[in-house]
Amino acid sequence: MGRGFVRQEKSTKTYLKGWPEGLLAAGLTVAPVLVVLTTVPATRAAHTAAQIVGMMAGGLMLLAALLFFFHWLTTPSRRHSWTVTAMLVLAVQVLVSSGHELASPPPDQHMVLLWGNAIDLLAITVVIGLMLLGARAVRNPQPLLLGIGLAVALTLLHMSGLVDPLPFTSSAAAAGVVLLLIVAAHLVVAWLVLRDHNLVEWARNRLALTVALIGVAHIARSGAFEGLATDLAASLALASAAGIWASTTFLLLRDAMSTQHRRSIVLEGSLLEIESSLRGSREQLHEIRSTVAGAAGAFRLLDDTTIGAPTRARLERAIGTELDRLERLVSPPAPAVPGPVDLDSTLDVLLESHRARGHVVEWEPTGGAAVHARPDDVAEALNILLDNAATHGGTASRVAVTRDANSFEIAVTDEGPGVAPEEREGIFEWGVHGSDSPGEGIGLSVARRLVSEHGGTLTLADAGANAAPGSSFIIRLPAARRSED
CATH class of the missing domain: 1.20.1070 (Rhopdopsin 7-helix transmembrane proteins)
Incomplete structure (x- = not known):
């Protein structure tokens, strides 16, 4: 009833x-x-x-x-x-x-x-x-x-x-x-x-x-x-x-x-989920493609019988590092806990991989600089900037690491034509790229997101009146604490 x-x-x-x-x-x-x-x-x-x-x-x-x-x-x-x-x-x-x-x-x-x-x-x-x-x-x-x-x-x-x-x-x-x-x-x-x-x-x-x-x-x-x-x-x-x-x-x-x-x-929510999923898949594909390119370049250089044993050892270490990162990208484990990341060892592996592909990169080791982040995130952000410098600034680029009170600045500079003033505002937007750019407009957006997740920033340095040609992208990350060191 x-x-x-x-x-x-x-x-x-x-x-x-x-x-x-x-x-x-x-x-x-x-x-x-x-x-x-x-x-x-x-x-x-x-x-x-x-x-x-x-x-x-x-x-x-x-x-x-x-x-x-x-x-x-x-x-x-x-x-x-x-x-x-x-x-x-x-x-x-x-x-x-x-x-x-x-x-x-x-x-x-x-x-x-x-x-x-x-x-x-x-x-x-x-x-x-x-x-x-x-x-x-x-x-x-x-x-x-x-x-x-x-x-x-x-x-x-x-x-x-x-x-x-x-x-x-x-x-x-x-x-x-x-x-x-x-x-x-x-x-x-x-x-x-x-x-x-x-x-x-x-x-x-x-x-x-x-x-x-x-x-x-x-x-x-x-x-x-x-x-x-x-x-x-x-x-x-x-x-x-x-x-x-x-x-x-x-x-x-x-x-x-x-x-x-x-x-x-x-429907709008579903479209946003699909867009987010597609965006994540494209970002992952971008990282996988970059990692495979580095490992493949280093592997091809191993066939050169004229290289010395130290160089061969660095190439093998670079290939192993890239393959480990590729495995984590394809079958991601639980997110790593942020900790101290040694910039010298990270850059050494990356630069060896880029040199294997014919890129000329100037860099001076810092003697123990470390930032507080996840190793893969730092490596991916730096790799994107190095790829970007090689694509838009020719084969020659420079990496400079400086420190202030609580953070490190990592500047990746190239000698290309630079970024047009009208493009500077949206260069970090996802999917935005220049009309003559061969890229998809994904890398810089991914790099900024990875850096910002650790409380850092990624910026494009201002072009001064007497500045040299090219562009300079600067990553700022918090320095590792002494207890971590």
Whole structure:
């Protein structure tokens, strides 16, 4: 019983949601009645007010049909495209028939068959046909274009007809049969709406109730009943139908847009994850390619029988170091804990690898300089700068290590054309590179990230007025503590 009560309460809240919008729509529909009742002669005030309410309700229904069209655009469905067309026709029919009757009041005859009754029957028959086409899920139409076309055709039929009774019959029996057919047709449309399971249940029920209320309004306006109560019933039926219809389509559109917004957020998150993963893969590939190039260059130099034993030993040590780093890149272990990194031994291995590839690098050992970082990160950042110097500054470059109070500066300088002033700002951005650069714009971004993870910086030195040609990239890293040394 507890679960049933909760489910019933939830269902009730679902059906009642949007009631403020519905009341606002109904209020806007009925508001002109007060003006009419105070300005129109008493003999026609109630009936005229009912016709104005009908016109206002028809206009609001037309707006609701357009909102339903926009809802279809957010969640396109073949069946809904026919439903949108049918709703446009139904809304325009209510609007035009009310306006036509207001402009040319019908004769004061009880239960006569008018030209407008025939158009009403034709319109609801067209609506049934459209709903059946939607149920069969035939070819998808352009609902706005088709709906407006059919509505214009019905409007022209209204304008071409007469308000007088139809010439072939004006008997009460014939008028009653036509009225019953119109009401029955509205009930059929309501039943077809209830069977449209592409719509949520609460929306189906509301739209079916809307169609039924329009049928009730037809009974009240048929002439079968006369008086203030009849006009009031017609006004209430149409105002309620307009309010329910407008609030339903507004809520459907709002829910659809909210769903699309949530999906866009999820999609954006997925794209960011994919981009991050792709970026990480490209960075890893960049490191692997650089490491393999260093090891391959050193390995090819080993075939030279003229090199001495000390050089051969350094080359073998460089190859072993690069292969160890390559293994860590392919199958990364747990991140190493930052500690003291000896710059002399790190640079010695790297420079041997670069010299094996034909790069000329000037460097003087420091005699024990050490920074606080992870060895692989320091080696990769320096390797990127050396590669960058060889690519953009020719084969000759220089490495200089200096120390201040708490950090070391490692400057890698080349003799190339330097960096253009307009490119200096974005040179460290991921994927940014010069138009004539053979690189991918990844290396400097990776190097800056690796250095910054250890509290360091990577900057491009300012080009002075009398500075030598080329560019100088400076890594600043915290010096290793004495306890670490």
